[in-house]
Amino acid sequence: MLNTADILETIKMIREENLDIRTITMGISLFDCVSEDEDRLCQKIYDKITTRAEHLVKTGCNIEKEYGVPIVNKRVSVTPISLVGGTLSPEGYLKIAHTLDRAAKTLGINFIGGFSALVQKGMTTGARNLISVIPEALAETSFVCSSVNVASTKAGINMDAIQLMGKTIKRAAYLTRDNNSIGAAKLVVFANVPEDNPFMAGAFHGIGEPETVINVGVSGPGVVSSAIARAGDCDLSELADVIKKTAFKITRVGQLVAGEAARRLNVPFGIIDLSLAPTPAVGDSVAQILENMGLESCGCYGTTAALAMLNDAVKKGGVMASSHVGGLSGAFIPVSEDAGMIAAVERGALTMNKLEAMTAVCSVGLDMVCVPGDTDEAVINGLIADEIAIGVVNTKTTAVRVIPAYGKKVGDTVNFGGLLGYSPIMELNSYSPAKFIARGGRIPAPIHSLKN
Amino acid sequence: MKAVITVTGKDSVGIIANVSRVCADQGANILDITQSVLSEYFAMIMLADIDRLKIPFAEFVDTLAALGKDMGLDIHAMHEDIFNTMHHI
CATH class of the missing domain: 3.20.70.20 (Anaerobic Ribonucleotide-triphosphate Reductase Large Chain)
Known part of the structure; x- marks a missing residue:
């Protein structure tokens, strides 16, 4: 049975001590969107994200209201785009970033994560092409977040990738110079990246994850x-x-x-x-x-x-x-x-x-x-x-x-x-x-x- | 299902009456009330059964919040599960 002290403690936590749920993040696999055709790939990505997460924001808002606890962010994370884009050109990867941004805008979510590459041991052509347009992707979009895993305890540290990241971060900062270099704030370089992280800017939907998932x-x-x-x-x-x-x-x-x-x-x-x-x-x-x-x-x-x-x-x-x-x-x-x-x-x-x-x-x-x-x-x-x-x-x-x-x-x-x-x-x-x-x-x- | 309704603010005539009226109108059955007034500061915790609510719970929350705004009070209705989950294993 509830007692008054418990009720007051919970209410105090929420109203005075800023207790909140920081994020509900829906992970969405994009593997089934893979296509040789750039436009078709983008369309499939857009359709899948906007269908699967259609009710995410509304559901989050309802839960927030019914339980009286603020849910600050509703977000989506997707399969690392370097795995979905395959051998797309850098321009193709940039197009995907814009697609993700458009989907995020349609859904009304706060951020979308997964413009990412896993290069702890080496770099595929796709990963290299994706990394080459990270600065532009972050400068030209509002909601897209990016991350690159450059090392792991099992693989060691890919110093070639780290070398690339210094340049990428500086360029992201330069391209968003009119906005406090905010581009660099949407890019994380990781070691041992978790594949189910709901927090931005490092969220993505890992390769061992189900079709869709809710992480909080x-x-x-x-x-x-x-x-x-x-x-x-x-x-x-x-x-x-x-x-x-x-x-x-x-x-x-x-x-x-x-x-x-x-x-x-x-x-x-x-x-x-x-x-x-x-x-x-x-x-x-x-x-x-x-x-x-x-x-x-x-x-x-x-x-x-x-x-x-x-x-x-x-x-x-x-x-x-x-x-x-x-x-x-x-x-x-x-x-x-x-x-x-x-x-x-x-x-x-x-x-x-x-x-x-x-x-x-x-x-x-x-x-x-x-x-x-x-x-x-x-x-x-x-x-x-x-x-x-x-x-x-x-x-x-x-x-x-x-x-x-x-x-x-x-x-x-x-x-x-x-x-x-x-x-x-x-x-x-x-x-x-x-x-x-x-x-x-x-x-x-x-x-x-x-x-x- | 039960909801915990908390009302805080400056004391005035008819607070309980108004909150109870909204509950009755919307089909929430009041089970328990704890209330105190400390130097003109009114505080009440109400437990209500919401199984027969005529409107969705989220709407009920809004209705009470709006009443609070009209009366210069802070009124929140929260699903009891948040308290149960936090304080009972």
């Missing part, structure tokens, strides 16, 4: 942050318990919404992504959680340890609340999307070095980091290679979403607006890794014994 990403840093504040001066074992219990409750809401969405749309339920995804709203911050744990500022010594504990406790609490867990699951630490992270950078407490260390113990990686627009391509390649190496060696997902904001330098701020937030330009070490990067080839897969 939960959120709620504000709820965890408030629970920690309420816990007072308890020791860290107790604090871990508080985080677990809170994560459990948040995830249960995700499970409820996912189950309902799957049932109403008659699509199988895939996974819940147990994530603490911040927003720029005050109080909805992962950095604030760390500070409530007792750090003077996110970025000080102790941050990596606190984040490691938080990330682990979120997973432990969430796992029991959901029947299937997947995606990126963990605490996100994007800079521009988190008011506490932004403040920590502004006060000089959070540097690139610390941020990189933090990514070794939490979900994703260097996310939404704005760097000077004139950053050398090789420096960006080096930054990607380091982050990717952390993921490959530690058998975890890591990613880089870095924005070399055109015309901006250290001291400037970039404002994307909305959920993407704003960020000061962060300083990078400008010594050059160019010769190392130019060697190309592959860094072999790491050994998994002799662990030290």
Whole structure:
């Protein structure tokens, strides 16, 4: 039976602590759209997406209304386009990007992910052609998101692909220079990419997935942050318990919404992504959680340890609340999307070095980091290679979403607006890794014994 | 199926009457009410059976929200499952 305290707790989480479902993402396989004819391929892709996801937004809105919990984004992810486009020309791939954008617009969804390539070991002609038009695709469309997996623990690191990505990111930033280089914010470079991730910009519908699937990403840093504040001066074992219990409750809401969405749309339920995804709203911050744990500022010594504990406790609490867990699951630490992270950078407490260390113990990686627009391509390649190496060696997902904001330098701020937030330009070490990067080839897969 | 209706805002005459009228008109059977007034601040939690609702639940939510807007109150109706899922294993 319901009691008043439980009801009030839930309502407080939603109205005061920003509890929300960050996204319902419908994954759609496009393998059956494959065609030698470019126009026919595009038409089939458009038809399939708009048919399968026809009721996604409306269903999401209804669930949101009936359960009283905000569902911030409704999104679609599709089979990596490099696998569907085959040997299309770069122009052909660009045409598909426009098709995806058109479908997203028709559906009224927030983003569509899957303009992607998996090149951890090597690059097909299709993947190369797709990557060559990523900057144009992101500049000429509004809803399309792109990702490239350049490494995995099993395959090692494809340094040729990383070399290509520095150039691609810089060009994406340049082509969208009139709009704060936002193109680069819609492109992620991954190691060990999950194939069922509902979060953008890295979502795509993996090759082992069913025809269609519903994946849900939960959120709620504000709820965890408030629970920690309420816990007072308890020791860290107790604090871990508080985080677990809170994560459990948040995830249960995700499970409820996912189950309902799957049932109403008659699509199988895939996974819940147990994530603490911040927003720029005050109080909805992962950095604030760390500070409530007792750090003077996110970025000080102790941050990596606190984040490691938080990330682990979120997973432990969430796992029991959901029947299937997947995606990126963990605490996100994007800079521009988190008011506490932004403040920590502004006060000089959070540097690139610390941020990189933090990514070794939490979900994703260097996310939404704005760097000077004139950053050398090789420096960006080096930054990607380091982050990717952390993921490959530690058998975890890591990613880089870095924005070399055109015309901006250290001291400037970039404002994307909305959920993407704003960020000061962060300083990078400008010594050059160019010769190392130019060697190309592959860094072999790491050994998994002799662990030290 | 049950819904939890929460009403908060400045106290005035007829809050319960108006909310109950909407429930009665739309076929929601009120099962329980907890209510308090703390220095002019009105707070009520109502549990209602919505099995015989005459309109879709989403529309019922809108109707109550609109009533809240007219009366200067915050009225939310939420499906009970969100509370059950979160607080009971």
